[in-house]
Amino acid sequence: MKYEKDVIEEGIKRLNFYAYSLTEIFESDSNKKLLDNWKKASLLLQAITIETKSEVIFPLTINEQIDIITKPICDWGIAHFDKFDGILEGLIWNNSGEWHLTDVARSLAGDYNPGEGAQFYRELQIHVRSNEIADSYYTTLRELAVEKPLLDEKEYLVEEEKLEEKASSRDKLIFKLFLNAEQPSHLLKKIYEEIPPDVIYDKRIYICPYCGYTLSKKIKCNTMGKEYEEFYCISKKCFERKGKSEVKCIHINGQMKYYRPRAEIMHSVVIPGRSEILLRDKLTELIRDKSFTVELYPNADETDIKIEFSDGEIWIADVKDWDIPFKLASHLNIRGFAKDKGISYNKAFLVLPDEVQNPYINVLRNNWIDAKLYQIIRVKEFIELVKERADDSEAGV
Secondary structure, eight states: OOOHHHHHHHHHHHHHHHHHHHHHHHHHHOOOOHHHHHHHHHHHHHHHHHHHSSSSSSSHHHHHHHHHHTTTGGGSSOOTTGTTOOOOSSSEETTTTEEOHHHHHHHHHHHHOOOOHHHHHHHHHHHHHSSSSSSHHHHHHHHHHHHHSOHHHHHHHHHHHHHHHHHHHHHHHHHHHOOOOOOOGGGGGGGGEEOOOGGSSSSSEEOOTOHHHHHHHHEEEEESSSSEEEOOOOOHHHHHOOOOGOOOEOOTTTTOOOEEEEEEHHHIIHHHHHHHHHHHHHHHOOOOOOOOEEEEEEHHSSSSSEEEETTOOOOEEOOOOOOHHHHHHHHHHHHHHGGGHHHHHOOEEEEEEETOOOHHHHHHHHHOOHHHHHHSEEHHHHHHHHHHHHHHHHHHH
């Protein structure tokens, strides 16, 4: 059965609200208001399932919901949620008896309420592209969060001083009027927060080997009764990309403050940005043997990576580490891709993490209007293409 576009959009909005209500419960101290949001979101989801005569009527009790929301969304039996095909996880998952939100849940919740930090980057990007703020501010503040997800008090002050020294009087006025920052250094407050005491263990903090976020730690017992440490990051995918054996332990100065990016920035900027930075670094290593240049985030992230070969040919690549292929396709349909940007190029690529599977790519291709105009490729494949093209460029082919 086909459904009207407005019914589909309303269903997705209600799903976003439901995911947001889960993040409130998981990440905040329980109170009546938070449960009220979850109850309201559950009722709204149930209503849409009744309206569309779905195979499954969404339940109102958490015990019944668990049986559904641990499955991929397209398997819920709810009409038109097949749009979420290509996703292999639900909204929550269980690890050693501990329930956690999935990256899919956080992604949906971010559509309902992006959070102050994520909204800051969006507004900064808008003002850079309208030439009100220098391009370098966006690149600097984005790279800072991705490459320095932990700052001690001294490092934080150094970054504040850099922003103060860089800003002209005109910049300061723009920051105050449009970004609600009384001083340039206040931009950091929109990105970073002081780390909470619950991630400090006997003057130690543990750092994710992939994204650099502060880890939560719990003591567990195995079947033999032996205790062991279990670490949890803000994203499930981190330990799928880097093993827990690579967790870093840092001894901290108890008299000093430490800072990390806000949670919504970790999801919207830092973790997706790790893929961009890692690809940039791998390409930069190739430059030692090959003749080409690499630029990160040209023109306030009009594209992620720009490559110029020795014969003048230009490739641009957007690295997309999104959890939901349908959402990525919708984003590309609205925001456009290479041909809609203000950058000259010869070839354009959409680059995905190596672990992305074919069902994900199929959903992306089927829902992205301009998919046939570009090459959708994984990281390793893209690097090999760059190597080959660099060789041809040097040989004059």
